[in-house]
Amino acid sequence: MIDLIFPDGSQRQFEDGVTGRDVAASIAKSLEKKALLIELDGQLLDLDRVLPGGGAFKILTRESPEALETIRHDASHIMAEAVQELFPGTQVTIGPAIEDGFYYDFARETPFSLDDLASIEQRMKEIVDRDEKIVREVWDRKEAIAHFSDIGEAYKAEIITDLPEGETITVYRQGQWKDLCLGPHLPSTKHVGKAFKLTKLAGAYWRGDHRNAQLQRIYGTAWASEADLDAYLKRVEEAEKRDHRKIGRVMDLFHLQEEGRGMVFWHPKGWTLYRVVENYIRRRLEDGGYAEVRTPQIMDRSLWEASGHWEKFGASMFVCETDEGEELAVKPMNCPGHVQIFKVGQKSYRDLPLRMAEFGACHRYEPSGALHGIMRVRGFTQDDAHIFCREDQIEEETTRFVRLLNSIYGDFGVELHSVKLALRPDLRAGTDAVWDIAESKLDRAARQAVNMEVEALPGEGAFYGPKLEFHLRDAIGRTWQCGTLQLDFVLPERLDATYIAEDGSKQRPVMLHRAIAGSMERFLGMLIENYAGAFPLWLAPTQVVVTTITSDADDYAHQVVRELRAAGLRVEVDLRNEKINYKIREHSLTKTPVIAVVGRREAEEGKVALRRLGSDGQEILTLAQAAKALANEALPPDLARLSALAMAPGETLGAE
Numbered sequence: 001m002i003d004l005i006f007p008d009g010s011q012r013q014f015e016d017g018v019t020g021r022d023v024a025a026s027i028a029k030s031l032e033k034k035a036l037l038i039e040l041d042g043q044l045l046d047l048d049r050v051l052p053g054g055g056a057f058k059i060l061t062r063e064s065p066e067a068l069e070t071i072r073h074d075a076s077h078i079m080a081e082a083v084q085e086l087f088p089g090t091q092v093t094i095g096p097a098i099e100d101g102f103y104y105d106f107a108r109e110t111p112f113s114l115d116d117l118a119s120i121e122q123r124m125k126e127i128v129d130r131d132e133k134i135v136r137e138v139w140d141r142k143e144a145i146a147h148f149s150d151i152g153e154a155y156k157a158e159i160i161t162d163l164p165e166g167e168t169i170t171v172y173r174q175g176q177w178k179d180l181c182l183g184p185h186l187p188s189t190k191h192v193g194k195a196f197k198l199t200k201l202a203g204a205y206w207r208g209d210h211r212n213a214q215l216q217r218i219y220g221t222a223w224a225s226e227a228d229l230d231a232y233l234k235r236v237e238e239a240e241k242r243d244h245r246k247i248g249r250v251m252d253l254f255h256l257q258e259e260g261r262g263m264v265f266w267h268p269k270g271w272t273l274y275r276v277v278e279n280y281i282r283r284r285l286e287d288g289g290y291a292e293v294r295t296p297q298i299m300d301r302s303l304w305e306a307s308g309h310w311e312k313f314g315a316s317m318f319v320c321e322t323d324e325g326e327e328l329a330v331k332p333m334n335c336p337g338h339v340q341i342f343k344v345g346q347k348s349y350r351d352l353p354l355r356m357a358e359f360g361a362c363h364r365y366e367p368s369g370a371l372h373g374i375m376r377v378r379g380f381t382q383d384d385a386h387i388f389c390r391e392d393q394i395e396e397e398t399t400r401f402v403r404l405l406n407s408i409y410g411d412f413g414v415e416l417h418s419v420k421l422a423l424r425p426d427l428r429a430g431t432d433a434v435w436d437i438a439e440s441k442l443d444r445a446a447r448q449a450v451n452m453e454v455e456a457l458p459g460e461g462a463f464y465g466p467k468l469e470f471h472l473r474d475a476i477g478r479t480w481q482c483g484t485l486q487l488d489f490v491l492p493e494r495l496d497a498t499y500i501a502e503d504g505s506k507q508r509p510v511m512l513h514r515a516i517a518g519s520m521e522r523f524l525g526m527l528i529e530n531y532a533g534a535f536p537l538w539l540a541p542t543q544v545v546v547t548t549i550t551s552d553a554d555d556y557a558h559q560v561v562r563e564l565r566a567a568g569l570r571v572e573v574d575l576r577n578e579k580i581n582y583k584i585r586e587h588s589l590t591k592t593p594v595i596a597v598v599g600r601r602e603a604e605e606g607k608v609a610l611r612r613l614g615s616d617g618q619e620i621l622t623l624a625q626a627a628k629a630l631a632n633e634a635l636p637p638d639l640a641r642l643s644a645l646a647m648a649p650g651e652t653l654g655a656e
Contacts, residue, residue: 034061062193077179134188256374284638332364391510395445398446413531428461430490545592545596583595594613596610
C-alpha cells in the first residue's frame with residue numbers, strides 16, 4: 001500500500017501499482033477526464049505511469065499552471081512529427097520547452113523557409129485532431145542505439161551513447177512516431193490543443209558548440225487557451241514596436257557593427273542618455289554614503305587566480321601576453337580590484353561599513369549567437385559597489401540597500417516585481433559550513449528588508465556566495481533581472497582582507513557585492529523599451545527642439561535656444577525650409593518630448609508655442625515662463641525633491 005497526501009491535507013491509501021489516472025477516477029469520473037498529469041513530491045509524472053511510492057500528490061488539469069511546460073514540450077514533439085512527415089529524411093535532435101514556448105533543432109540539408117512554417121503548423125493541428133496516444137516505453141540501451149542508428153537518427157544515437165551507464169532509456173511513442181525523451185507527457189496529442197503558433201527560424205549548433213554541425217531551429221509558442229495565445233501575441237507585437245535596436249536607430253542613440261562585435265558605439269544622443277542615467281545614480285550613491293573609486297582595466301593573471309575568477313571565468317576572459325612574459329586579463333568584474341583598495345592601509349572596525357562604488361567597465365567573451373543589441377554584449381559597465389562590513393551589520397546594510405534600490409527604480413518609473421534568493425551552485429568557492437552561514441544570514445536579511453515573498457533558486461548563486469536578485473516589471477508586463485546583492489565570506493579570505501576588531505584582533509570583513517542597474521547597457525536597453533523611446537523630460541537626450549514656421553523667425557529661434565540652454569535644458573534648433581507640420585511629425589517620430597514652435601507673431605510678442613509629444617494641442621507661454629516651467633519639469637527626481645525642500649513656504653513651481 002502507498003499513502004498519498006492531497007493538497008487539502010487529506011490522506012488516503014492505495015494499492016501498489018496504482019496510476020495517477022486510477023487515483024483521479026477514484027475521486028470523480030469528471031476529474032479523470034480533465035486530468036493531464038500528476039505531481040508526486042514535486043515531480044511531474046505521466047498520468048498513466050504507475051506511482052513509484054507515496055507522498056504529496058496533486059492532479060494537474062489544463063488549468064493548472066504547472067501543466068503549461070508539458071503542453072509546450074508536447075507541442076515541440078508534435079512539431080517534430082509534423083516536420084518528419086512533411087520533409088522525410090530530416091533528423092530530429094533536441095526539442096525542449098522554454099520560457100513562453102518551445103523549439104526543436106533539425107538536421108536537414110535544405111533550409112526551411114518561413115513559408116514552410118504555415119504548412120508545418122497546419123500538419124500539427126491535424127496531428128492534434130488524430131488524438132494520437134502518447135505512451136512511455138523503457139528500452140534496452142544497446143537496442144535503442146541500434147534502432148536510432150538504423151533509422152538514420154544519428155543525433156539520437158549519439159545522445160544515448162553519451163548517457164551514463166545504467167541510465168534508464170525512455171522513449172515516448174506518439175502514434176507511429178517516437179522520440180527519445182525523459183518526459184513526462186500528456187496522455188495524447190489532443191490534450192495539447194491548438195493554442196500554438198510557430199514564430200521564427202534560427203541557426204543553432206549541435207550541443208551549442210560552434211565546432212559541431214549547424215542545425216536549423218524552429219521556435220514556437222504554446223498556451224493553455226486561445227485567449228492566452230492571443231494575449232501573448234499582442235505582447236510580442238508590442239515588444240517588437242519597442243525593440244531597443246529599432247528605436248535606437250530612429251533616435252540615433254547607438255549602433256553595433258561586426259568590427260566591434262558585442263561592443264556599443266554610442267552616438268551623441270545615446271551618450272547623453274547614458275550620462276544622464278550615470279550622473280543620477282552617482283548622485284544617489286554619494287548621498288547614500290558611497291565613495292567612488294576607479295580600478296585598472298587589465299590586471300595580472302595571478303590576482304584572478306587568487307580570487308578564484310580564473311577558474312570560474314577563465315574561458316570568458318580576454319587575455320593578452322606581453323614581451324616580458326606577463327599574462328594579463330581584461331577584468332570581467334570589479335570586486336578583486338576593490339579588495340586591493342580596501343587592503344591599502346590598516347582598517348578599523350570603526351571604518352566599517354565601508355561602501356566603495358565604481359562605474360566599472362568589464363569585458364566578457366559571449367558567443368556571437370548569444371549577443372543581443374545592447375542587452376547582451378561583450379563590453380559593458382556595471383554600477384558596481386562593494387560594502388565591506390562586520391557580520392552584525394549585514395541586515396542593516398541589506399535594508400539600507402533595498403531602500404535605495406526601491407527609490408531609484410521608482411524614479412525611473414519601473415516597479416520591483418519579485419525578489420529571488422539564489423543559493424549555492426555546484427561549482428563554488430568556500431566550505432559548506434561557510435555557505436550555510438552565508439545563506440542563512442542573507443535569507444534573514446532579505447526577509448527583514450524586502451516587503452514581499454522571497455523565492456529560493458537552488459544552484460543559481462554566485463561562485464563565492466548566495467545572492468538576492470531583484471526583478472523589475474516594465475510597461476507591458478515583462479520582467480527584467482537587474483539589481484543584485486551578493487553576500488561573500490570567501491573573497492576577503494582568498495585575498496587576505498582584514499580589519500582590526502574592537503578587541504584588537506584581526507578579523508575578515510564581509511563583502512556585499514551590489515548593483516542596482518546591473519549592466520548599464522542592459523538597463524538602458526530596458527528603459528528604451530519600457531518607455532518606447534518616449535522618455536520623461538529629465539531622461540530625454542534632446543528635451544526641446546525649437547523650430548520655425550518661417551525663416552523670418554530664425555533670429556528669434558536662436559534667442560529661444562540660448563534662453564532654454566541657459567535654464568539647463570538640452571535643446572536643438574530646426575531652421576530647415578520645410579512646412580511646420582512636416583517638421584513636427586519628424587521630431588515626433590524621434591520622440592522629442594517638447595517642440596517649441598516660433599513664427600513671426602511669437603517673435604514679435606516674445607512667446608513660444610509648446611507642443612508635447614503625443615498631444616495635438618499647444619500651450620502659448622512667454623519665453624521666460626517656458627524656460628522656468630520646462631527647467632523645473634526637467635529636473636531629475638532627486639534634484640526635484642531637493643528643490644521642493646528648499647522652496648520657501650507658500651512658493652510653488654511652475655510658470656510665472
